[in-house]
Amino acid sequence: MATILNGKELAATLRAEQTEEIRKLAPLAGRPPGLGVILVGDDPASHAYVKNKRNACKEAGIHAPEINLPHDTTRETVMEWVDKLNADPRIDGILVQLPLPPHIPKDDILLRIDPEKDVDGFHPINVGRLVIGEDTLVPCTPTGVMTLLSRYGIPVKGKKAVVLGRSLIVGKPMALLLLAADATVTICHSKTANLSEETRQADILVAALGKPLMITKDFVKKGAVVIDVGISRNDKGKLVGDVDFDSVEPIASAITPVPGGVGPMTIATLLENTLKAYKKRNHLS
Numbered sequence: 679m680a681t682i683l684n685g686k687e688l689a690a691t692l693r694a695e696q697t698e699e700i701r702k703l704a705p706l707a708g709r710p711p712g713l714g715v716i717l718v719g720d721d722p723a724s725h726a727y728v729k730n731k732r733n734a735c736k737e738a739g740i741h742a743p744e745i746n747l748p749h750d751t752t753r754e755t756v757m758e759w760v761d762k763l764n765a766d767p768r769i770d771g772i773l774v775q776l777p778l779p780p781h782i783p784k785d786d787i788l789l790r791i792d793p794e795k796d797v798d799g800f801h802p803i804n805v806g807r808l809v810i811g812e813d814t815l816v817p818c819t820p821t822g823v824m825t826l827l828s829r830y831g832i833p834v835k836g837k838k839a840v841v842l843g844r845s846l847i848v849g850k851p852m853a854l855l856l857l858a859a860d861a862t863v864t865i866c867h868s869k870t871a872n873l874s875e876e877t878r879q880a881d882i883l884v885a886a887l888g889k890p891l892m893i894t895k896d897f898v899k900k901g902a903v904v905i906d907v908g909i910s911r912n913d914k915g916k917l918v919g920d921v922d923f924d925s926v927e928p929i930a931s932a933i934t935p936v937p938g939g940v941g942p943m944t945i946a947t948l949l950e951n952t953l954k955a956y957k958k959r960n961h962l963s
């Protein structure tokens with residue numbers, strides 16, 4: 679019987695803390711924090727995520743204008759919107775929802791965002807700062823996973839961590855954060871020779887593959903902590919993770935559910951990063 683790492687509940691606790699902090703800081707800054715969200719196209723999943731983000735911001739008292747642009751928007755128009763948000767003194771954080779339509783080069787857009795407003799932590803400056811070990815804006819999902827581990831009192835130091843996936847948004851920064859917390863880290867990907875041989879070594883296993891229910895109990899060591907970042911929809915339209923929860927839960931010591939695990943922590947961390955950028959820009963502690 680594993681401890682269920684309840685990200686939904688913890689995210690609500692964090693949001694209450696953030697709401698209180700914003701209530702105290704806004705009079706000092708003379709304005710609430712601001713998060714500008716740019717969404718290009720009409721992908722329903724992206725719209726659903728952005729709606730969740732907007733609701734969380736509203737609840738916490740964050741000013742969160744949303745820029746909805748049609749699918750056929752040009753690269754130049756998106757660049758202009760980023761410039762506008764960069765220059766807007768009421769905006770502390772900028773999020774360009776991914777994926778972008780294929781005709782808009784993602785790297786150009788992410789490079790244009792002011793690194794001090796880069797609440798996703800995707801700008802090369804912030805990626806570099808993370809690699810060096812400087813305090814900076816770090817991607818929300820892996821930061822949220824670290825918060826979940828720490829608030830549940832799960833030790834990381836000296837543990838063997840295996841991260842499945844090497845994306846800019848999850849896998850790579852996840853590995854760097856675990857490394858910074860003194861885990862011994864292995865990163866696996868689609869060319870890894872014997873995946874289950876690697877994963878069975880893990881005290882902490884983080885799955886960020888996008889392969890629904892791929893990680894069955896055969897991939898997991900008894901007593902491991904299992905973090906499921908994956909989000910897919912099955913043929914009934916139900917959300918499922920990368921981990922086969924039913925087979926893994928009985929042998930894990932702790933495990934995140936999907937939904938209600940890592941996803942809500944991502945959103946709580948987005949607000950946290952916005953608050954961090956706001957405080958820095960306003961010279962508030």
Ligand SMILES: NC(=O)C1=CN([C@@H]2O[C@H](COP(=O)(O)OP(=O)(O)OC[C@H]3O[C@@H](n4cnc5c(N)ncnc54)[C@H](OP(=O)(O)O)[C@@H]3O)[C@@H](O)[C@H]2O)C=CC1
Nearest residue numbers: 819843844845848867868886887888907908909940941944
């Ligand atoms: N809960 C949350 O807040 C979030 C959830 N997600 C979800 O997490 C998942 C991963 O997202 P993201 O990192 O953006 O995805 P990507 O598709 O960018 O990366 C997937 C990674 O998994 C690796 N991979 C894919 N298939 C296999 C396999 N069979 N064996 C080993 N490695 C494999 C890929 O390897 P290679 O590099 O070799 O191609 C790649 O590194 C998705 O389900 C996404 O929806 C994402 C962001 C936030």
Ligand SMILES: Nc1nc(=O)c2c([nH]1)NC[C@@H]1CN(c3ccc(C(=O)N[C@@H](CCC(=O)O)C(=O)O)cc3)C=[N+]21
Nearest residue numbers: 727730774775776777798818937938939940941942944
């Ligand atoms: N620039 C950018 N930054 C991102 O952080 C980013 C992105 N683009 N593109 C897409 C991915 C995905 N992502 C999620 C956020 C919240 C949930 C989430 O709240 N999930 C809920 C379920 C929500 C539901 O029911 O649909 C849960 O797991 O419980 C999931 C996934 C952020 N991403």
Ligand SMILES: [Mg+2]
Nearest residue numbers: 938939940941
């Ligand atoms: Mg989840």
